[in-house]
Amino acid sequence: MIDKTLPIEEALAAVRDGHTVMVGGFGAPGTPFLLLDHLLQQGVRDLTLVKNDANEPGMGISRLLEAGRVRALIASHIGLNATAVTMMNRREIEVQLYPQGILAEKIRAGGAGLLGILTDIGIDTILRESRQLISVGGREAILEPALRADIALIHAATADRAGNLVFARSARNFCPLMAMAADRVIVEVEAVVPTGSLDPDGVHLPGAFVDHVVVLDQLTPDYGVLPQHVL
Amino acid sequence: MSYKHKIAARAALEVQPGQVINLGIGIPTMIPDYLPQPGEVLIQAENGILGIGPRCCGGGEDRNLIDAGANYVTLAAGASCFDSAVSFAIIRSGRVDVSFLGTLQVSANGDLANWIIPGQMTPGIGGGMELAQKARRLIVTTAHTTRDGSPKILPRCTLPLTAKGCVRTIITELAVFDVTPQGLMLRELARETSLDEVREKTGVSFLYPEGEIPRF
Numbered sequence: 001m002i003d004k005t006l007p008i009e010e011a012l013a014a015v016r017d018g019h020t021v022m023v024g025g026f027g028a029p030g031t032p033f034l035l036l037d038h039l040l041q042q043g044v045r046d047l048t049l050v051k052n053d054a055n056e057p058g059m060g061i062s063r064l065l066e067a068g069r070v071r072a073l074i075a076s077h078i079g080l081n082a083t084a085v086t087m088m089n090r091r092e093i094e095v096q097l098y099p100q101g102i103l104a105e106k107i108r109a110g111g112a113g114l115l116g117i118l119t120d121i122g123i124d125t126i127l128r129e130s131r132q133l134i135s136v137g138g139r140e141a142i143l144e145p146a147l148r149a150d151i152a153l154i155h156a157a158t159a160d161r162a163g164n165l166v167f168a169r170s171a172r173n174f175c176p177l178m179a180m181a182a183d184r185v186i187v188e189v190e191a192v193v194p195t196g197s198l199d200p201d202g203v204h205l206p207g208a209f210v211d212h213v214v215v216l217d218q219l220t221p222d223y224g225v226l227p228q229h230v231l
Numbered sequence: 232m233s234y235k236h237k238i239a240a241r242a243a244l245e246v247q248p249g250q251v252i253n254l255g256i257g258i259p260t261m262i263p264d265y266l267p268q269p270g271e272v273l274i275q276a277e278n279g280i281l282g283i284g285p286r287c288c289g290g291g292e293d294r295n296l297i298d299a300g301a302n303y304v305t306l307a308a309g310a311s312c313f314d315s316a317v318s319f320a321i322i323r324s325g326r327v328d329v330s331f332l333g334t335l336q337v338s339a340n341g342d343l344a345n346w347i348i349p350g351q352m353t354p355g356i357g358g359g360m361e362l363a364q365k366a367r368r369l370i371v372t373t374a375h376t377t378r379d380g381s382p383k384i385l386p387r388c389t390l391p392l393t394a395k396g397c398v399r400t401i402i403t404e405l406a407v408f409d410v411t412p413q414g415l416m417l418r419e420l421a422r423e424t425s426l427d428e429v430r431e432k433t434g435v436s437f438l439y440p441e442g443e444i445p446r447f
Contacts, residue, residue: 026278026315027301029294052315053355079354080301088353097353099360100277101319108316121323122360124395157295169295169306170278173315224294229301231288 001195004163004213008038011186011212015044015151022107022182023051023061024154024175027080030167031060032155032188033222035214039153040064048072050107050149052100052174054084059222065093074147076100099127102144104177109146111180111209116145152182156205159189160196163210164203176205188214234374234404237421240265241447242331242372242402246272250328251321253277253362256300258372259331260286273309275327277358279318282310299358322358323365330366332359334373336388339435341398341410343371344390363394375403375432382434384408384415405429407447414438419445 012035015021021039025031040063047070054075055062062081064070072094078084088095098106105117118141122128132143154175157168165187167175179185192215232240235258243265246252253275254260263285266272274283276298283298284305292303321327334345343363347353363369376382384401400418401408406429407419415437420429426444430436 027297077355077357097355099356100358101361104315104319126391169312170280170297171295173279176314177316225292
């Protein structure tokens with residue numbers, strides 16, 4: 001029977017210097033904090049990261065940014081991470097910013113075997129200056145190329161050994177899209193259940209998109225309720 | 232009541248039962264406290280929830296349940312959770328009836344500038360462009376002037392735009408304006424202000440109804 005579970009170090013051995021790595025999560029939920037922390041220890045560098053945001057200082061991908069391991073960041077909004085904004089302004093990292101749903105669609109297109117998408121979002125803004133414009137039925141549109149990655153690192157609540165995934169609440173966000181758009185997909189999960197025990201109608205991402213399942217023994221404080229966001 | 236709560240309370244009156252609404256960061260997140268029929272409105276959070284309930288406090292926080300501003304929230308009856316592509320399909324296909332956003336500048340013809348001050352502030356684009364361009368109605372909730380007192384409502388935005396001609400209504404602590412084909416139209420005045428004060432603090436001339444101007 002298929003068993004995709006693997007120790008964390010073996011799973012992450014696939015990540016190489018210079019890789020493009022998609023990282024799930026919108027803020028903390030969905031961010032694979034432990035995969036990222038091990039990646040930092042492993043020492044890879046010159047990475048291009050794709051994530052909705054830049055987490056917050058001292059957390060998640062910010063640790064990789066702060067350690068100088070990241071060459072470029074493709075994101076939507078990094079306003080909660082002043083460190084990342086400063087690094088961008090000092091040109092220590094190259095940052096490309098996209099409208100959030102367009103970033104999601106670029107990734108979705110990459111995962112769906114498409115070459116790109118056509119959109120009018122941002123057509124009247126400074127974004128048009130750096131975009132390829134084409135006419136669609138007489139309407140002006142921006143051509144956004146699809147986005148793919150060497151690696152996707154995502155977090156899920158539950159997996160079976162075949163890699164079928166279930167996400168929790170707002171922790172789904174970019175995770176399933178990124179899993180579809182990367183050559184190798186590593187998911188960390190809070191629980192693994194026997195194959196056959198997940199309701200097929202309740203699977204959020206089919207196991208075909210998942211290469212390695214890393215089962216977390218325990219969660220670090222990064223995964224908990226963050227005091228800075230409690231009322 | 233602080234000026235922010237005053238704006239939020241007035242903005243809540245623009246929401247109709249049965250609508251899907253999206254709340255930007257800042258003042259818009261205070262609007263749910265003032266909705267006349269909160270159970271009859273679906274609040275979308277663009278990180279993947281339709282149907283968020285009140286903000287969470289007192290230890291009941293769910294680590295997996297935040298809104299797009301990273302606040303811990305609850306789920307209302309009838310809520311659903313989904314991925315970011317579905318979330319923005321809801322927005323770009325016009326299923327959001329009202330989007331409330333804050334702003335840096337807004338122009339008399341409804342241009343919105345709220346995402347970048349070149350050389351000073353570049354937090355990113357987030358969901359703002361898509362909400363501004365595709366929500367059925369965009370309402371801007373903002374302080375009437377900047378902290379140094381200069382007008383935010385202008386003949387033309389000087390900052391890079393978020394979207395062109397997208398704003399339908401502007402709600403400040405002093406006034407409610409509608410963007411009309413004839414120009415900016417004053418709809419209501421705050422009780423504490425006067426037409427002269429609003430004229431002085433608005434960077435562009437505006438139309439106003441004849442007779443008594445309604446107050447809020």
